[in-house]
Amino acid sequence: MMNLNAQQQQQQQTAEAAPAKTGGNSGGTTQTGDPSVNISPSVSTTSHNKGRDSEISSLVTTKEGLLNTPPIEGTRDRTPQESQTHSQANLDTLQELEKIMTKKTATHLRYQFEEGLTVMSCKIFFTEHFDVFRKICDCQENFIQSLSRCVKWDSNGGKSGSGFLKTLDDRFIIKELSHAELEAFIKFAPSYFEYMAQAMFHDLPTTLAKVFGFYQIQVKSSISSSKSYKMDVIIMENLFYEKKTTRIFDLKGSMRNRHVEQTGKANEVLLDENMVEYIYESPIHVREYDKKLLRASVWNDTLFLAKMNVMDYSLVIGIDNEGYTLTVGIIDFIRTFTWDKKLESWVKEKGLVGGASVIKQPTVVTPRQYKKRFREAMERYILMVPDPWYREGN
Structure with missing residues (x-):
């Protein structure tokens, strides 16, 4: 999240x-x-x-105080040798936790x-x-x-x-x-x-x-x-635990059957085509740092999921109009690209169902294709607003 x-x-x-x-x-x-x-x-x-x-x-418990342990009054500063020993102990603890994970x-x-x-x-x-x-x-x-x-x-x-x-x-x-x-x-x-x-x-x-x-x-x-x-x-x-959200979108980067009729209910989840309609009237902008962090995260996650042969995942976005914040997270990343999905993808690609002149791209594609489409869509949905220190090409 x-x-x-x-x-x-x-x-x-x-x-x-x-x-x-x-x-x-x-x-x-x-x-x-x-x-x-x-x-x-x-x-x-x-x-x-x-x-x-x-x-x-x-x-x-040891890990929680590894980085910024507050000093105790009346104690002397550590010598460089003691600091090195302390740092090594902290490193050993982190490595042990990671080893278990x-x-x-x-x-x-x-x-x-x-x-x-x-x-x-x-x-x-x-x-x-x-x-x-x-x-x-x-x-x-x-x-x-x-x-x-x-x-x-x-x-x-x-x-x-x-x-x-x-x-x-x-x-x-x-x-x-x-x-x-x-x-x-x-x-x-x-x-x-x-x-x-x-x-x-x-x-x-x-x-x-x-x-x-x-x-x-x-x-x-x-x-x-x-x-x-x-x-x-x-x-x-629960990505939205203790979060105030005015809208939620479940996004896959596809424009095929990704629209729901809005009811006005506070709890409804909107899809990709709804997002396109929304940002046409009210574009979503984030600062340069947040945009770069989101881009790096989506890139890492989609690369990992594609390597694991996983697709059909979603980026869920919760929008808080009052607090001017976005809460985002990738969900539904369990189902792998099985033979039945491969068959469905091949049939749709060849146009054997519904004719060959299908304008919209099918929702079922390969994990690699899904990754590419997903990245491109998320890049379009959330835009960057330059701050005073932003320089083109950064």
């Missing part, structure tokens, strides 16, 4: 309470219809290896709970990787508390039909994965962690939304099969 200062700017989210079913768990109510409730105790139990968990916590091997854990005639299980994928990632992002405690309750959520713009939930405190989004997305993310995750480690430890500019967890939830009831279900979900940051 990235926040930019702008000369102009929206939001989405329609929530309704998820149905709750009561049971006797830990002195409270158990929403067995609420998948996040089954995740929350599993995450808090992942102090399965307390030695390893405390080691990670210690490393993360970029491990090639993964630990998957499964926890099982029983309540009456119902058996609930939760499989936690990439346990150590996500544990470190959440702690570095300082959201581990909030994460566990947030998952104790969620609500149904209408993402208001996607056509995938995927199920979405949102934690009641608005911090996290829970997305249900199809089987194809499940398989794709298992392969994609190690590279994702490596890439995010580059961003966190080496200041690589990125707009990729953060994924904080990956779970498989299963509920089996001996009373009724209709009460049994299995879900594969990922948990992502």
